[in-house]
Amino acid sequence: xxxxxxxxxxxxxxEEVPDPTLINPRDxxxxxxxxxxxxxxxxxxxxxIPTMMKGDILGHEFMGEVVxxxxxxxxxxxxxxxxxxxxxxxxxxxxxxxGLWALCDNSxxxxxxxxxxxxxxxxxxxxxxxxxxxxxxxxxEYVRVPFADVGPFKIENGFRDEQVLFLxxxxxxxxxxAEQANIxxxxxxxxxxxxxxxxxxxxxxxxxxxxxxxAIDRYPERLAMAERYGRAEIINYEGVDVVETLKQMTGGxxxxxxxxxVGMEAHTHGIEGFYDRAKQAVHVETDRPHVLRQCIxxxxxxxxxxxxxVYAGFIDTVPIGAAFNKGLTFKMGQxxxxxxxxxxxxxxxNGRIDPSFVVTHVIPLEDAPDAYEIFKHKVDGCVKVVMxx
Amino acid sequence: METQLxxxxxxxxxxxxxxxxxSLISGLAGMYFVLIRRPSLKIGLPxxxxxxxxxxxxxxxxxxxxxxxxxxxxxxxxxGIQVQHxxxxxxxxxxxxxxxxxxxxxxxxxxxxxxxxxxxxxxxKRSHWVAKAPxxxxxxxxxxxxxxxxxxxxxxxxxxxxxxxxxGSVHFSNAPGGRGTIVNVSMQYNPPAGSLGAAIARxxxxxxxxxxxxxxxxxxxxxxxxxxxxVEGQPSGRNKEFxxxxxxxxxxxxxxxxxxxxxxxxxxxxxxxxxxxxxxxEVAS
Numbered sequence: 001x002x003x004x005x006x007x008x009x010x011x012x013x014x015e016e017v018p019d020p021t022l023i024n025p026r027d028x029x030x031x032x033x034x035x036x037x038x039x040x041x042x043x044x045x046x047x048x049i050p051t052m053m054k055g056d057i058l059g060h061e062f063m064g065e066v067v068x069x070x071x072x073x074x075x076x077x078x079x080x081x082x083x084x085x086x087x088x089x090x091x092x093x094x095x096x097x098x099g100l101w102a103l104c105d106n107s108x109x110x111x112x113x114x115x116x117x118x119x120x121x122x123x124x125x126x127x128x129x130x131x132x133x134x135x136x137x138x139x140x141e142y143v144r145v146p147f148a149d150v151g152p153f154k155i156e157n158g159f160r161d162e163q164v165l166f167l168x169x170x171x172x173x174x175x176x177x178a179e180q181a182n183i184x185x186x187x188x189x190x191x192x193x194x195x196x197x198x199x200x201x202x203x204x205x206x207x208x209x210x211x212x213x214x215a216i217d218r219y220p221e222r223l224a225m226a227e228r229y230g231r232a233e234i235i236n237y238e239g240v241d242v243v244e245t246l247k248q249m250t251g252g253x254x255x256x257x258x259x260x261x262v263g264m265e266a267h268t269h270g271i272e273g274f275y276d277r278a279k280q281a282v283h284v285e286t287d288r289p290h291v292l293r294q295c296i297x298x299x300x301x302x303x304x305x306x307x308x309x310v311y312a313g314f315i316d317t318v319p320i321g322a323a324f325n326k327g328l329t330f331k332m333g334q335x336x337x338x339x340x341x342x343x344x345x346x347x348x349x350n351g352r353i354d355p356s357f358v359v360t361h362v363i364p365l366e367d368a369p370d371a372y373e374i375f376k377h378k379v380d381g382c383v384k385v386v387m388x389x
Numbered sequence: 390m391e392t393q394l395x396x397x398x399x400x401x402x403x404x405x406x407x408x409x410x411x412s413l414i415s416g417l418a419g420m421y422f423v424l425i426r427r428p429s430l431k432i433g434l435p436x437x438x439x440x441x442x443x444x445x446x447x448x449x450x451x452x453x454x455x456x457x458x459x460x461x462x463x464x465x466x467x468x469g470i471q472v473q474h475x476x477x478x479x480x481x482x483x484x485x486x487x488x489x490x491x492x493x494x495x496x497x498x499x500x501x502x503x504x505x506x507x508x509x510x511x512x513x514k515r516s517h518w519v520a521k522a523p524x525x526x527x528x529x530x531x532x533x534x535x536x537x538x539x540x541x542x543x544x545x546x547x548x549x550x551x552x553x554x555x556x557g558s559v560h561f562s563n564a565p566g567g568r569g570t571i572v573n574v575s576m577q578y579n580p581p582a583g584s585l586g587a588a589i590a591r592x593x594x595x596x597x598x599x600x601x602x603x604x605x606x607x608x609x610x611x612x613x614x615x616x617x618x619x620v621e622g623q624p625s626g627r628n629k630e631f632x633x634x635x636x637x638x639x640x641x642x643x644x645x646x647x648x649x650x651x652x653x654x655x656x657x658x659x660x661x662x663x664x665x666x667x668x669x670x671e672v673a674s
Contacts, residue, residue, distance in 0.1 A: 005626035017624040024616040055626030072615065090614035094479045094568055106614040111606060112599065124618065136623045144623060147614070 002389065003057045003140035004368040009047035012058065014366050020136060020144035025072030028148030030082060034161035035062035035139045035365070037375050037385045038086075038169055039195050040310045043265060044129065045372050048286060049312050051113065051130040060086035060126040061168040062138030063161060066152070073149045082152035084145055085337035086169045088124040088135065091150035095123075102334035107147065108133040122334060139368060141389040153341040162356035162386055163348060166196070170384075171355050172340035174200025174261065177308030180331040181257040183208035190214045190246055190255035190298065191232070192291045194222035196358045196384045197308055198261035202230035203353060205259070214249065216242055218267075221381045229357050243297045256303045258295035263309020266290040279316070286313030296323045307332035358384040365389040402450035413447025416440045470578045470597045476605040478612050479569035482561050485612060486540045489559055489572075492516045492532075498607035498617070500600065503527060516545075520553075528552060554579040574605060 093105040104123035114121035127137015194217035215226035264287035279285035419440030496502040530551035536544040544558040557576040
């Protein structure tokens, strides 16, 4: 089959690889009809996630048709159309039973490696480094889905792929970013990053009845999208002091809730940007926490910071003293996608949201190398790429 | 989860039993000579110091000179491996106890075990264990359950005369707040001395604590998820010719060491062929 393989930093290729086979009884094989490139795939592309190996198949946002099921999968049939959550979860451990699907105890074959880095192992993730299990991803014609009896969500009506594909990751990730932020009616919510996750965080925030949602980015097309679909007030951070602007917009209080939809590769200008890029280059620091710093500075005293963007390793010069003395609450983590598939699917069914608004590029899988470049550099108005194997 | 790797109790002993006897006798004789014959101070002082040290060496089995030279001639302790680890399994205690009580289930999650045959005529108390050894060889021993409390704990040990002198115990207790069951396992292996012992010690890996941890993780996965997660044999851009998992890749280092250890003397051409390499599943591209 054809698959998108990681061949090193800034180097992906579409290659001929063997077809996947069932390995365990609870596996299924899915023929991929649509797969997307996630912002977090760019962290792999840019070489900032450790334990990638040349030849790893990428992709954790995908959907398609079930073509084979293992003996342990009773609820799926060949021919079912399914959307697959990006975390791999057994459904039976303490964490799955408590809705913490992304923290599953039993799905990471390289758990010992993850334990040495993080103390404990999170769930395995498709196509997201060997630290996260080394599972082959879904940017391919076929993909093996472990624990297929608990993950895949059946789509039984006529939605287009682009309308339901994002249930795999970015829609639930944006939604959880808003939900875990404990938004109260009348709150002001600020969202850093107007990429796909930011767009869904903005729209999801409104379901908790805030007074205002403010979106921060520097790309006009993304800000326009936040304004148009997300009814957000916007700040283009080019040439302005974001923290001061937010203070002025909120009568000095600061936003009650700050959502970081950017994560470990934040961009910024000036000395701070130079400092973090230099440290990252020599591996003293793996993640660049500009957005996190701004969130802490801007957030209202006693407010909540919700981190939806991915962090993987180490950061420094984070103003923990400000966070402590302002009494902030932090919420973060990989998304418990399984928890959100059904309620968010119902939102799509009820016509409250059509997630396909983020899609700017639909291309054949063969064009993946170009698509990674376009998406990384945000050229050609690129917000979200969907690939068709 | 926590792992303890305890040094053997007799860690400081580095003198063999026979040598300890000789030291003790010569020390006492020296002391006797000094006390009876009362030599001059010039001869007596060094003699009494030497005799005192010999008595210390014989009585404690510890030699400072051997320490400095990194020599260990003790016949006990230094090859012993003791590991302990616990894991929480989200299932009722009785269910886990039942699985563990039948030792034939152990190879399903203990990597180094090939199979265990339980002798039903002894009420399941006696069993025959077969472990994998390098180069397709097997190491076998017999074991018996020495102590058991239903739904609480099981202790076992190898029978006298076994090549591998081992003891083990597993303890089950309810985790608080409905979190399932805490399974706590301790194991002690005393492989025989010599090269055969070294080969057996290899069974338990470079890091026996890590191996027990992995085995218990597999037990938990088998019980909770019904299967052990794996990516063995999945496609990648690497396996156009063969499938090569990260764990195998990480074992490469071990293979190199194994090859070096087996190729002796070092000047000989290596006669060693990796057994693991051949096991890699061929996948036609």
